[in-house]
Amino acid sequence: MIWNGSGASDRNRKTTLLLKIELIAVGTKPPAWIMAGIDQYADRLKRQCSFFITEIKSADRRKKPVESLREEEGRAMLSALSSSAVVVAMDRLGKNWSTEEFAGKLQAWSQQSNHFQFLVGGPDGLANACLGRAQESWSLSALTFPHFLVRVLFAEQVYRALMVNEGHPYHK
Numbered sequence: 001m002i003w004n005g006s007g008a009s010d011r012n013r014k015t016t017l018l019l020k021i022e023l024i025a026v027g028t029k030p031p032a033w034i035m036a037g038i039d040q041y042a043d044r045l046k047r048q049c050s051f052f053i054t055e056i057k058s059a060d061r062r063k064k065p066v067e068s069l070r071e072e073e074g075r076a077m078l079s080a081l082s083s084s085a086v087v088v089a090m091d092r093l094g095k096n097w098s099t100e101e102f103a104g105k106l107q108a109w110s111q112q113s114n115h116f117q118f119l120v121g122g123p124d125g126l127a128n129a130c131l132g133r134a135q136e137s138w139s140l141s142a143l144t145f146p147h148f149l150v151r152v153l154f155a156e157q158v159y160r161a162l163m164v165n166e167g168h169p170y171h172k
Contacts, residue, residue: 018049018050018114019048019049019050019106019110019114019115019116020049020050020052020085020114020115020116021045021049021050021051021052021116021118021158022051022052022053022054022085022115022116022117022118023052023053023054023117023118023120023151023154023155024053024054024056024077024080024081024117024118024119024120025053025054025055025056025119025120025147025150025151026055026056026057026058026073026076026077026120026121026122026147027055027056027058027122027147027148028055028057028058030148030151031148034148034149034151034152037151037152037155037156038053038151038152038155041152041155041156041158041159042155044159045155045158045159045162048162048166049158049162051155051158053151054080056073056076056077056080056122057076058073058122058123059072059073059122061123066124069122069124070121070122070124070125070126070127070128071127071129073121073122073127074121074126074127074128074129074130075127075129077119077121077126077127077130078129078130078133080117081117081133082115082117084113084115085113085115085116085117086109086112086113086115086116086117086135086136087116087117087118087119087133087134087135087136088116088117088118088119088134088135088136088137088138089118089119089126089130089131089133089134089136089137089138090118090119090120090121090126090137090138090139090140090150090154091121091125091126091131091137091138091139092125092139092142092144093137093139094136094137094138094139095136095137095138095139096139096140096141096142097138099157099160099161099164100164102138102157102160102161103160103161103162103164103165105136105161106161106162106165107165118138118154119134120147120150120151120154121147122147123147140153140154140157
């Protein structure tokens with residue numbers, strides 16, 4: 001875990017209804033500039049949700065078939081899932097959502113659970129088992145992004161979506 005915004009010591013927060021938004025991502029040790037970006041949004045999110053990232057160690061890529069690597073990472077990701085969470089695979093073949101659509105998804109999902117888990121695979125993508133376990137599949141863009149950068153983009157989109165849901169002005 002690289003950041004945990006649960007704020008358990010903050011007595012003024014509504015912890016019973018607070019959303020838990022978790023990004024489960026393959027890869028460890030992001031660069032400092034990635035951490036700074038995530039921390040910026042995580043700090044902004046403290047009042048709206050418990051935002052955290054669970055890191056999954058990348059599979060050893062020496063002389064192993066790609067499918068074997070994806071499956072190994074997929075098993076680790078699946079073991080981190082909660083049975084009560086809404087699970088969303090972040091995949092290049094997923095649906096593209098606007099920020100407003102994502103905000104609507106968060107509202108709809110909150111009727112099912114207060115825990116949302118988003119999956120980001122390693123360099124070779126997500127295992128089929130992870131795609132099959134997810135209730136939704138989301139593509140941030142048709143572009144390919146470095147996996148660590150996706151973490152910052154994701155945190156920013158969570159922040160924007162929650163601001164939309166709270167009625168704050170949204171800058172397009």
